[in-house]
Amino acid sequence: MLSLILPTYNEASNLPELIDEIEEAMYGVPFEVIVVDDDSLDRTWETAESIGNFVRVIRRVGRRGLSSAVVEGFQAAEGDVLAVMDSDGQHDPCVLPYLYGEVKRGAAVAIGSRYVPGGSVEGFAKPRHFMSRVATILAWLVTPMRVQDPMSGFFAIDRNVFQSCASALRPRGFKILLEILAHLPRYSHIVEVPLEFRKRRSGESKLDASVQRAYLFQVSRLFFQKRQGFLFGLSVLVIAVVLLFKIWTIRLLYLDHSTQSRVSTAVIVASDEHEWLLSGISITSLTNEYVTLQYRSYQRGKDSHECAIVHLLTLEIIPCSSS
């Protein structure tokens, strides 16, 4: 059975016509509709309750957000295939049977996609198209594969797949599909079905600057969540390589006690000879016969460097430039 979630906020005027279209499109397919309403001012929940036996209503008081409404609807659903679509008439219900069929045939997620061959967008101005493409490219940083429409609000998911990632989801903002895709295993079977995205029938769009900010934050959060182990591992590797190289350079200090005491003496001799401060001296190379010392004056803004090579047995000091 398909459980279709319709998250609503002030969609009372769009809902009855939409439900009729859904009923017609899903003829012969077992389904239920769950309207999840965020306590609309136009009492959308009342309109939904009056519609039909196959419509259940969840009225959320004191809770807002599209993503959380979808997750709550999924959790209340009884079907083995869960789907969601917009309630403003922009998504064509005729695509629903195709999404349902793909999931029944083994897809983890089937997406109604505006950007695959056969799909289209009606009424998008060029700037919005551009923003949509940029957002899609950003989403590829966090999705297991290059989905063409990761921001689609029209998709179906296998119930078991949803339950496997439900506890990891952080349903904030508008893009629940992105959140789900980011938590799917790498080689999940994802199918995109062409969708002709229609103009909104009535009411106002909820896409504004705060939604765009929330999206950027969501992508950043998912990016760091997925790559935190890699970043840690890379940092550790780089630091370890640098340190091991330095330790290798001065290994004789630790392997040979007599070298240790000779180097100590050499440092003091060089320090006395050149009036160096001990804290400014570092060892740049060490062999059985010679130690190369580098001195930094640590003068604010005008650091100077000096270098000397000291013979460990004779304690003869020669400048590095003459070696």
Added chain:
Amino acid sequence: MFFILKHKRFVGIVLALEVLAVVLAILQWHVGVRTDEAKYLLNIPYPHPPFGRWILHLLEAFPYQEIFWRIIFATLLMQAVWLVWDIGHSLSRTHRIILSGVWILSAAVLLQAGTIMMAPLTALHGLLFLLLLSRSRRLKSPVEYPGLIALLWLAALFSAYQAVLFVPLVWVLIRRSSRRLKSPVTQCAYVFVPIVLLGLYTLSNPLALHSMFLQAGKDIAETPMERLLATLRVWAIGGSIITSVLGTAGMCMSLLRRIRRLQSPVNDDIDAIAIAGSFFLVAMFTFLARHDYYAILWTPLFIAGLAALLQTRRANENGAIFGMLFLMFHLVFLLFLPFSLQESPARETMRVIQERQNGLPWRAGTGVILIAGAFGHEWQYESSLRVRRYSPDSDLSEVATVICLLSCPELASRAWQRLPNTSVEVWVQRLTGR
């Protein structure tokens, strides 16, 4: 930050804290740079690992490097009160205000705010770990970013060795990320690989190793009782004694509760073990290295202990009065601690030298300063000229000034004159015409 901007009524408090931070920074600036501060500002490669001091030294060429970082450090300590506010999330409003007031008014925080030392930075790391523990417990959610916590842990360790004292807190945090990080081997790697890297760093820097041995051998003659009394002093400063007592009591109470619930601990109890573990490590560390500036390492733990204690107490109508008296005690305690606002000898001496050089354009900004006797790095920092060690055999031909922290009678000759009105001996070459 978003929380503060969203709730505009907190903006006034943020600004007031900032004013306090700037005042404390200016007080410290007046005293002058300490030897440890100079090491960090100049990125001198001991005693601590390089990360923190590398960031500080990036502004070395900036003339206002010192005051800039003093204000930043003071700001971090003062604004950290919002972390404390969040730790006290489950307390009543009165108790939350008391807890936050304790952080701002504790002697350790007030004395350290505005210094450029690693101890306050480590304390802030500890406070952050405590906050993350508190949030994961409160929200009943596993930790989502173990990798980022491990990176923060790595940064903390590579800024100061003493960060290792908070390993119990980090261990519990990483273990609580078991949904993201299923393998116990990976969890152990996140916690212990940074410590191993710290060990490698120490081996790669013989100077750091040498300074550790020097420090360890320094107070070897002190008796255990002397060490214990010094440790108690530092413990008392950490929480202005009253919060030290209550914070410690709160920690013990939480630990006893954990022991009673041996078979079925809850998250609260596991946190109690971690906090007690860090408490023990900080105590051991203070026993070995009893500097007053380590008092601030105790303060985050006292905050956690006090929060645990306040959770068992209901706020009543007298709570606000008791709270005010409690916080005032912290200020009174501060009056009993020695704090000098006298300018350091290094700053005073270099200022006098610079004033003299300013009147002599043919000598200004050239030459070398030699210093006789053992001296700290603050002399290098305060000097605009190169600083070297003086010995009686030194070649004085390029030398502008000799500073004698031990007496240099051999310089009393026609070529050199001693500057008056300096707290140490300062010899400059006599002017013999231009």
